[in-house]
Amino acid sequence: MKTQQIAAVVLATLIGAPAMAAQCDVEIGGNDAMQFDKSSIAVPASCKQFTVKLKHTGKLPKAAMGHNWVLSKTADVQGVAADGIPAGADKAYVKPGDARVIAHTKVIGGGETDSVSFDVAKLKAGESYTYFCSFPGHSGIMKGTLTLAK
Secondary structure (H helix, E strand, O other): HHHHHHHHHHHHHHHHOOOOOOOEEEEEOOOOOOOOOOEEEEEEEEEEEEEEEEOOOOOOHHHOOOOOOEEEHHHHHHHHHHHHHHOOOOHHHOOOOOOEEEOOOOOOOOOOEEEEEEEEHHHOHHHHEEEEOOOOOOOOOOOEEEEEEE
């Protein structure tokens, strides 16, 4: 009888336990020293959508030290950044319709936040992805890696 009681308790515990949900969002900060506070982000493959919340932790206005968060394949970063500069601040320094851009936020200044969500199905296992700030002059140092995690 004890074995049946133990089995019943274990079963009840398993049924009643909340499922461990993947964390399908992240917050990342950008500061007045042109640095993100994370050098890498792992996106769980089990997520359908992934949301990035960008927070400008500095004090400078966006005209002087604006930041955004742009995601592309690593091989495309230089081209996306170069093509984004002529698009200007009102287009977040991202060329309109650029198919190389997986996701991006708007450009924000000190104390501001913005978020972007993207379809995780756009990511492929084993592909190299980089997130960066496309504000002119920032992409060379203000970047990190994004991976699709199992």
